Amino acid sequence: MEIAGYRFPNALALAPMAGxxxxxxxxxxxxxxxxVTVGEMVSARSELRDTRKSRLRLDFSGEPAPRIIQIAGGDAADLAAAARVNADAGADIIDINMGCPAKKVCRKAAGSALMADIDHVxxxxxxxxxxxxxxxxxxxxxxxSADRINAVAIAKMAERAGIAALAVHGRTRDQHYRGVAEYDTIAAVVAAVSIPVWANGDVxxxxRAREVRAATGAAGLMIGRAACRRPWLFRQIAAAAEGRPPVAExxxxxxxxxxxxxxxxVHDFYGEEQGVRxxxxxxGWLCERRAPHPALYMxxxxAATAARQIRLLDRYFDAVNLAA
Structure with missing residues (x-):
């Protein structure tokens, strides 16, 4: 996949996820x-640009290009200003969020709520x-919602506007992350536009990566929640796509x-108090994959300090090893 001169050899992207x-x-x-990795969404509102949360979300120090910043908001002028400000501050690509289904975002007529008004889009x-x-x-x-599927219409509009690439999550806003992602709509988007499309949802x-590529014809795959539990999944999918030997867990x-x-x-980046949280x-995502050990989990x-959290993690892995 190539976007505006940036080449992504395996076209595997980490989905932007707030927090x-x-x-x-x-x-x-x-x-x-x-x-491809995309930063957490940042508000387009100017008064929120210089908060500690925004500064941390906009910290790309030491990262290779392209630095991709996702902006969220409901006002066209605010979003335009945010794009310009973040590009001037070093963003290589600006991503517009019309996918977040969170209530606190949609209540402000932002995220996936924007798809309800195609003229405003x-x-x-x-x-x-x-x-x-x-x-x-x-x-x-x-x-x-299921009776208001309009991704193809928006995709065509986006291409006409000059959008360089699309990522489509195979769920509607009202599904949030429930149910099973569908890929027919993503395939229809791929067929309708000539710009690159990432398929997102349940990869x-x-x-599953092989199935989604075959079902959608998408140029790339975007992985979100599964990467939280198994970040090595990118390496496994890439090896399979390139015909290399399987990469073990x-x-x-x-x-x-x-x-x-x-x-x-995480402790170093956020400082102890926030880092522990x-x-x-x-x-928690780790404990989904391993034996529960309820007392240790609680x-x-x-744990309120970084040292205690690390010490308990060591004990957790010792307990898992003994139980194996």
Whole structure:
């Protein structure tokens, strides 16, 4: 896949996820083979640009190009200004969020709620592309609800406006993350436009990746929740697509090194108090894949210091090893 001169050899992208795809996690996923990583969405509202949360979300220090920043909002002028400001600050690509189904985002007529008003979508696309000195991409869903599927119409509008690439999540806004993603609409989008399209939704294994590519004809795959639990999935999918020998799941010792390294970096990035809270999400995803050890899990979820969290993680992996 190529977008505006940037080449992505395996076309595997880490989906932007608020509260997850910070600089630390992006680095981990690139290390496991993701060729595209997108930052967490940042508000287009000017008064929120200089908050600590926004500064952390816009921290791309030490990362290779392209640095992709996702902007969210409901006002065309705000989004256009945000695109220009973030490009001037170093973004190589601006991504517009029309995919987030979270209530707090949709209540502000942003994210996937925007897809309910196709005329307003057109105004936003035209304004952002005109204002941005760097390429603009769009992430969206299939529609607002099952009876209002309009991704193809929006995709055509986006291409006319000058959008450089699309990512389509195979669910409607009202599905949130429930049910099973469908790929027929993504295939219809791919057939309707000439710009690259990423297929997103339920890509959680090598076999599913193969199925989604075949079903959609998409130029690339975008992986979200599955990468939180198994960031090495990128490497496994890439190996299969390139005809290389299968990449095994990491052994327990390797997984412990990966998780402990990630948690320590999260502590450093956010500072101890916030870092411990953010790390709990990653620890929770880990515990979905391993033996529960309820008492240890509860201790991990309530640990208040970085040192205690690391110490308990060590104990957790020791317990898993003993149970094996």
């Amino acid at each position: 997850v795809t910070d600089r630390v996690f992006r680095r981990v996923c690139r290390g496991f083979g993701a060729s 057109g105004r936003i696309l035209d304004a952002v592309v005109a204002a941005s000195p760097v390429p603009v991409t769009l992430k969206m869903r299939t529609g607002v 959680d294994s090598v076999a 990491p052994g327990l010792a390797d997984e412990a090194e990966i998780v402990l390294g990630l948690v320590e970096q 953010v790390a709990r999400k990653h620890i 201790d991990l979820m309530t």
